[in-house]
Amino acid sequence: MRNPFETEERAAWRRTLADFVAAEITPHADAWDEAGEVPWSLHERLGAFGVWGFGIEERWGGLGFDDAFMRCAYQEEIARCGAGGVGAAVNGRSISVAPIALLGTDELRARVLPDVLSGRKGSSLAITEPGGGSDVANMSTRARRDGNHWVIDGEKTFITGGTKSSFYVVGARTGGEGMKGISLFLVEADITGFSRTALSRKQGWWASDTATLHFDGVRVPTENLLGEEGRGFLAIMRNFNYERIGMTAGCLGAMKACFEDSVAWARERKTFGAPLIERQAIRHKLADMSARIDATEALVNQICWLMNEGETPAAEIAKAKVFGSKSLEFVASEAMQIMGGAGYLRGGRIERTWREVKVMAIGGGSEEVMRDLAARQMGL
Ligand SMILES: Cc1cc2nc3c(=O)[nH]c(=O)nc-3n(C[C@H](O)[C@H](O)[C@H](O)COP(=O)(O)OP(=O)(O)OC[C@H]3O[C@@H](n4cnc5c(N)ncnc54)[C@H](O)[C@@H]3O)c2cc1C
Incomplete structure (x- = not known):
């Protein structure tokens, strides 16, 4: 569009x-x-x-x-x-x-x-813990002040780029319970007390390494505190807005890939003496897929415009992320259906995308949590 x-x-x-x-x-x-x-x-x-x-x-x-x-x-x-x-x-x-x-x-x-x-080194964001990712305000990794250092103890998991990054932005509890007790730190990979374990055998996103990070008395200088003590939760939530609209745009790109490949297949593949593209059942699928793509694109564009105007449309972003992942689920499923058995074979854009639908519905804020956030932001 x-x-x-x-x-x-x-x-x-x-x-x-x-x-x-x-x-x-x-x-x-x-x-x-x-x-x-x-x-x-x-x-x-x-x-x-x-x-x-x-x-x-x-x-x-x-x-x-x-x-x-x-x-x-x-x-x-x-x-x-x-x-x-x-x-x-x-x-x-x-x-x-x-x-x-x-x-x-x-x-x-x-x-x-x-x-x-420049891409010479990697960096990762480490928020999710083995005890949970949705309830960010409840994280249990701790950082305590010791002279000119902060000492971090705890674990993070599902961290993208986790085994290869040189730098980590880590959320940790420096105060009491809840969101006001959270701060953000920069942790360097070669520091004493820090180790990482690869999480292998994911359903999708195979090309990306994912890791559990272990912090065992990791001492970082006070300069590594990012922002004010106790203001980390707010910074994490602000940061999520860019991650979530980026993931929605990622869903859009993946949907376009599925659409292109299923149209090409439908033109090529003949059944009962005619190309699939001439069958009404297939044409309707393609029209429905295209409508979801258009709608996601329109949402992304409108939100980008708001963000460029200086607004932080958290409710719209949360709704768009759910709409994007749900649309991706629909488009990837229909695309694979159009390809028939060939779509089920490992390695094409459609098959890979189908395997990756769920990470878009869970990562960066799950669909359930996004709907809750949107409703709260709308004052419901
Ligand atoms: C491949 C991959 C890469 C990732 N990369 C990163 C990364 O780089 N950095 C990082 O910090 N995290 C990362 N994550 C973690 C991701 O952000 C979390 O998986 C996500 O936030 C959900 O947390 P959880 O898995 O602990 O599920 P939980 O929080 O335990 O939730 C489990 C289920 O319950 C639902 N649920 C939770 N609370 C409620 C509620 N109140 N009402 C209704 N339903 C609810 C959730 O929606 C979910 O479906 C990654 C995850 C994956 C799979």
């Missing part, structure tokens, strides 16, 4: 990324997924475009400007390779750099951001 907010600059950005994904990512996506990793050169090649640098000053390696449309175009285009794990493998950064850029000291920004934004 034509985007009423399109500009030449945004169109050029999208074209550049779309060309790069089509030529340099999609042909390798299956092999990388099967291998369980992407080559590190991909981090650096994407870093050279500046894809993680929105809203971050140039002196720290950022782009020096922000644009929600361009952020989302990146998430959408990389998802078109039809392997969410490829995007996840490199995008742990996109959910962890903002707290460093917004809340870190200049010394910390200078030491971390240029390496991470």
Whole structure:
């Protein structure tokens, strides 16, 4: 659908990324997924475009400007390779750099951001714990002050990029119960007392490493506190807005990949003497799939416009994330149905996407939690 907010600059950005994904990512996506990793050169090649640098000053390696449309175009285009794990493998950064850029000291920004934004090093966001991810205010990893240090004890799990990152933005309890007792810290991977265990054998996102992180008396200097003590929950919630609209854009890209492949198949495949595309039952499926894609795209665009206006439309973002993952579930299912048995074979964009529907419905705030949040934000 034509985007009423399109500009030449945004169109050029999208074209550049779309060309790069089509030529340099999609042909390798299956092999990388099967291998369980992407080559590190991909981090650096994407870093050279500046894809993680929105809203971050140039002196720290950022782009020096922000644009929600361009952020989302990146998430959408990389998802078109039809392997969410490829995007996840490199995008742990996109959910962890903002707290460093917004809340870190200049010394910390200078030491971390240029390496991470260029793709030379990785960074991850560590919020979820073995005891639960939805109830962020109830996290139990603790940090206690000891002179010029904070000492962190606890565990985080399901951390994207977890085995490979050099830097972690970690939520930990520095005060009493509830959201006001939470602070954010930067933890470096080579520090004493920190270890990580890979979580293998996921249903999807194979190309992305996921880990459990262990903090056993990890001592970080007080400068590694990101923002004010006890203000971490708010920072986490603000950060979630970008993660969630990015994931919605990712659903959109994956849906477009499924749609393209099912149309191509329906044109090619003949049954009972005619191509599938001529069958009304198939045409209706394609029209319904296309309607979900259009609706998700319209939501993403409208929310990007609001975000560029300086608003934080948390309810709209939460609703869009649910709409995006539910639409993806529908589109991936119908796409596989159109392909028949061939769609069930491992390795195509549709089959991979079908395996990855659930992570979009759970990660970054589950559908249930998103609906609750939206209702609360709407004053219900
Ligand atoms: C592949 C993958 C990558 C991830 N990457 C990261 C990462 O990089 N960093 C990070 O911090 N986390 C990450 N996560 C964790 C993710 O954010 C959590 O899985 C998610 O927030 C849900 O938490 P949980 O799995 O602990 O489920 P729980 O919180 O235990 O919830 C279980 C189920 O109950 C539902 N539920 C919970 N509370 C309610 C309620 N009040 N009412 C109704 N239903 C409810 C949930 O919706 C869910 O369906 C990742 C997860 C996956 C699968």
